[in-house]
Amino acid sequence: MKLYLVRHGQDTLNKRGGWSQEPLTQEGIKEVELLSQKIKDIKFDYIIASDLQRTVQTANIIRSRLLFPKDIILDGCLREVNNGLLAGMDNELALEKFPNLFWNTLDWEESYPQGESPTQFFERISNWYQNFLSEYRTSNNVLIVTHQGVIDILLCIINNKSFSNKKVHYKIKCGQMITIVIE
Template sequence: MKVYLLRHRQNTLNKRGGWSKEPLTSTGVEQIKRTAYLLKGIKFDAVISSDLLRAVETTAILRSLLNLNNVSYCRQLREVNNGLLAGMDNKIAEERCPNIYWNTLKWDEKYPEGESPKEFYQRIQQCWNRIIKENDNERSIMIVAHSGVFEVIQNLVYGTEYSNKKQRYKIKTGEFVVIESEQI
């Protein structure tokens, strides 16, 4: 099995992400068209996308350009729940919740009305295990989601320790990595 981890394309830059409802930018739409070109000719047995708008829009473009079937949306693949900060302008967020960032949270500390790094990790771990179990007979699947989600997944796959303090695996917007079955 091959699993393609594809990060959504660019969305609004001056706002906090997480569970924001920000759409793709026009640059993001053009970027995903170029990414689709790189994926042309690959048959995906399943496509599983986060249900946040930026991932849904990315998936819709890919679905159209690559004639994808078997597309499903999964709430568990959402980026970290950053609660009150979701979609907030960066300047306003800093005024209302000074110095609250993902890498400043303690393991059990939650974003205001959001989740903790521990809860996020456990949610993604459960989701990843379910995806692998449910798709173990498939040859090729694509997951369209977010940087934080893929950070957890890659730590799980490669047996490295996960921490919200330092990102080990970086996937830029619109880029993808491929995980082979012997790694899973």
């Protein structure tokens, strides 16, 4: 199976992401349209996306450009880390209310206020991946539209690398895709 991991297009830059419901910016829409052109000849068996607005919007643009006949499968397990109270918060306000609170400053077991810890996030994505393999292993081409943090964890799992929230192991730009062959 070939797994195509797509990071959503650019969303609002002045707000915290995570579980925010920010839409794509005009730049983000252009990024996704350009990606759609590059992948127009791939025949996908499934398109699966996080259920947050920026990924749903990304998946819908791709689906319409590819004339993909099936519905997109929305999956809340593919959401970015749950950053709780910070989700969608203006960056300046977040710095004021939660100074020095960032993904890479959390301890492994420390949660965002009303959100997830790095270990909870890792376990959620790891469990999702095991379930995904059970259900879709016989597929040829599956497109997953998700977030930087999710892609980072998935690539660590697939490549047997240790994951830590202290650094980004696999950086992928907004509106970009990585292809992985799963044996």
